[in-house]
Amino acid sequence: MSIHNKISAADIERVYNPIDKAGGLPNAAYVDQDVFAFERDNLMANTWAGLLFASELPENGYALPIDFMGLPLLAIRDREGQLSIFHNVCSHRGMILVREAGPVKNLLRCPYHSWSYTLDGELKSTPHIGGVGQNSAEGFSCIGKGLKPVRSAEWMGIVFVNLSGEAESFDDFIEPLDARWAKFAGAGALNKLSVASDHSQMQLEIKANWKLAIENYCEAYHLPWVHPELNSYSPLDQHENLHVNDYMTGQATHNYTLSEVAGTTLPKFGAWPQDKQAYGEYISLYPNLMLGVQVDHAFAIILQPIAPNHTIEKLQIAYVDDDAISDQYQGCRDATLAAWKTVFTEDIFAVEGMQKGRHSPGFQGGVFSPVLDTPSHDFHKWVAKAYQSGIESKA
Ligand code: FES
Ligand SMILES: [Fe+2]
Numbered sequence: 001m002s003i004h005n006k007i008s009a010a011d012i013e014r015v016y017n018p019i020d021k022a023g024g025l026p027n028a029a030y031v032d033q034d035v036f037a038f039e040r041d042n043l044m045a046n047t048w049a050g051l052l053f054a055s056e057l058p059e060n061g062y063a064l065p066i067d068f069m070g071l072p073l074l075a076i077r078d079r080e081g082q083l084s085i086f087h088n089v090c091s092h093r094g095m096i097l098v099r100e101a102g103p104v105k106n107l108l109r110c111p112y113h114s115w116s117y118t119l120d121g122e123l124k125s126t127p128h129i130g131g132v133g134q135n136s137a138e139g140f141s142c143i144g145k146g147l148k149p150v151r152s153a154e155w156m157g158i159v160f161v162n163l164s165g166e167a168e169s170f171d172d173f174i175e176p177l178d179a180r181w182a183k184f185a186g187a188g189a190l191n192k193l194s195v196a197s198d199h200s201q202m203q204l205e206i207k208a209n210w211k212l213a214i215e216n217y218c219e220a221y222h223l224p225w226v227h228p229e230l231n232s233y234s235p236l237d238q239h240e241n242l243h244v245n246d247y248m249t250g251q252a253t254h255n256y257t258l259s260e261v262a263g264t265t266l267p268k269f270g271a272w273p274q275d276k277q278a279y280g281e282y283i284s285l286y287p288n289l290m291l292g293v294q295v296d297h298a299f300a301i302i303l304q305p306i307a308p309n310h311t312i313e314k315l316q317i318a319y320v321d322d323d324a325i326s327d328q329y330q331g332c333r334d335a336t337l338a339a340w341k342t343v344f345t346e347d348i349f350a351v352e353g354m355q356k357g358r359h360s361p362g363f364q365g366g367v368f369s370p371v372l373d374t375p376s377h378d379f380h381k382w383v384a385k386a387y388q389s390g391i392e393s394k395a
Contacts, residue, residue, distance in 0.1 A: 003038045003390040012391060014365060015384040019377045024365035025384065030209040030358040035387075036308045040069035043287060043386035045163035047247070048173045050289045050302040051075070051152070052159050053316045054083055055195045056101075061119065063108060064101040068161070069305050073150060074098050075159065076108075078119040083154065085161055086121050086147035097147070121147035156190045157318055158289065158300050176245050177285060181293050184279070186271030193298060193318035196325035199333035202341055204313040206348055208355035210288060210305040211383065213313060216351050217282065217290040217301075218375035220251045226350055230343050233257045234280075241374050242283060247382055249375035250283035256294045266296040266332045267324045284375070286382055296320060297336060301344070309355055315344065 006028045014023040028035055049068075057064055057077040064075045065088050074088035074097060090097045095112040107116035107124055116125045123142040130137035151162040153170035155178070160170060167173065181190055195201075206213065216222070220239035223231045238255035242248075256278050268277075272295045280294035290301040297319050304312040317337060319325050325333070357363050368377045 001034075001038050001041060001390060003032075003035050003387065004392075006032050006035050007387050007391055009391055011365070012384045012388060015377075015380045019368050019374060020370040022368060022377060022380075024368070024376075024380050025211070026365050027358040027360075027363065029383070029387075030211065030355060031308050033308060036069065036305070038387070038390050039287075039305075040071065041163075042390060043383065044069065046386070047167050047287060048153065048160040048162050048170055049287055050158050050285075050300075051085065051161045052302065053195075053201075053300075053314065054154055054157050054159055055201075055316065057083060059103060061104050062102070063098045063104050063119075065096070065098045067304075067306070068163075071163075072096055073161070074147070076104075076119050076121070083152070083159060084121065085150040085152040085159065087150065089148075090115060091123060091145040091147070092126075117147055121149060123147075154191075156291070156298065156300055157193060157195060157316060158302065177248055177283065177291075180244060181281070181298075184272050184276070184281075184293060184295075185269045185298070189269060189271065189320075190293075190298065193320065194322050194325045195316060195318050196333055198330065199337045200317050200319075200325075202315050202337065204315070204344060204348065206311050206313060206351055207309055208311060208351045209308055209358070210303045210311040211379070212351045212354045213301075213303055213311060213347075214284045214286070214288070214290065214379055215376045216347055216354075218249055218251070218284050218379055219373055220253075221369060221372040222350060226346050227343055230346075241372070242281065243375065243378060244283065246378075247286040248283050249378045250281065251375065252282070253280045254278060256280035266329055266336070267320045268295045269320050284379065286379065297324075299340065313344065315340065 007026060011026045015025060051068060052066055052075060057075055060077055060081050061079050062077045066073050066075060072088040074086045077083045088097050090110040092113055092115050095110055097108060097110050107118060109116045114127050118124050123145045127135050129140060151165045153160050155174050220236055223236045234253045234255050239251050239253050242250045242252055277295050282292045284290055288303040292299045297317055299315060299317045302314045306312060
């Protein structure tokens with residue numbers, strides 16, 4: 001797919017300039033449906049994108065349909081607990097197979113002509129395919145006609161998908177962040193976090209393009225004005241920009257004291273360095289994840305883009321261990337979620353305001369603070385690179 005008539009080579013060039021001369025992505029990147037479709041099939045599809053939290057499938061034998069930028073996908077947890085992702089479409093006539101999340105006893109049955117699939121995605125039964133009462137047909141085999149799998153992986157409770165199937169291995173993709181945070185949380189700790197059934201999740205709906213949420217999350221510049229309370233316990237001058245690699249940027253704070261502010265005494269990561277108890281990192285993992293880690297919890301926000309101007313933010317807080325999700329700490333979890341809810345809700349007017357600004361011919365990408373906007377500029381460069389193939393091919 002080409003987006004050359006939406007984004008020009010000059011638009012891309014402007015982004016690639018050194019930050020003091022660079023401009024941001026043009027308005028079309030935020031409002032145009034073709035660019036949105038291109039992003040799904042290229043920018044998102046060619047890497048590992050966050051799809052959902054594993055906790056959204058609460059029991060073994062469970063299926064959950066999920067829309068990924070207009071693409072119908074299906075998450076299945078089989079009876080052994082194994083989670084897989086498939087295209088949510090019946091092999092017969094292309095009916096959406098699962099329309100509502102819920103437990104599955106035996107087979108997934110298509111509501112149209114009742115073809116049924118195992119939880120491993122295999123086509124199992126095809127009633128009357130050979131005529132009334134004939135459940136098989138000459139020359140027809142169920143083999144190879146199962147649900148089409150999507151490459152997936154799980155880390156920190158997040159299920160990632162690689163739609164193209166051609167990205168690097170997930171281990172290679174996540175290693176820079178996994179290794180970085182292992183120095184704080186301990187080796188392997190991020191895959192053993194505990195998610196409580198209460199005060200662990202929330203969802204926000206924003207009338208803005210998903211990229212604006214990432215750009216806003218990357219920078220601390222807006223803290224004093226948008227987050228006065230957060231700024232009081234984690235002020236701007238205590239933040240620094242982070243550039244982990246091409247697809248991970250963000251900020252660190254040296255003054256994380258939420259537990260004091262919220263009066264929480266949550267269990268802490270045992271491995272967290274003693275001299276860095278007030279250190280926290282907030283990293284955007286491109287394309288669509290906003291992650292944070294501090295001494296007593298980690299969180300992840302999955303951005304689910306619905307339309308160019310509509311995004312769902314799904315947040316999950318994960319705690320250090322099972323003790324931290326016991327009743328004893330319910331108040332602490334409540335305070336932690338409430339604090340983050342305040343922060344992320346405060347961001348909405350800014351992100352939605354930027355979206356509105358993308359309809360102005362008086363704005364074509366804007367400029368960056370050469371000091372405080374470096375992570376946002378890094379993100380723009382990454383997006384511009386992903387756009388490049390769609391601009392060069394005019395097909
Ligand atoms: S479309 Fe599913 S059984 Fe016909
Ligand atoms: Fe913010």
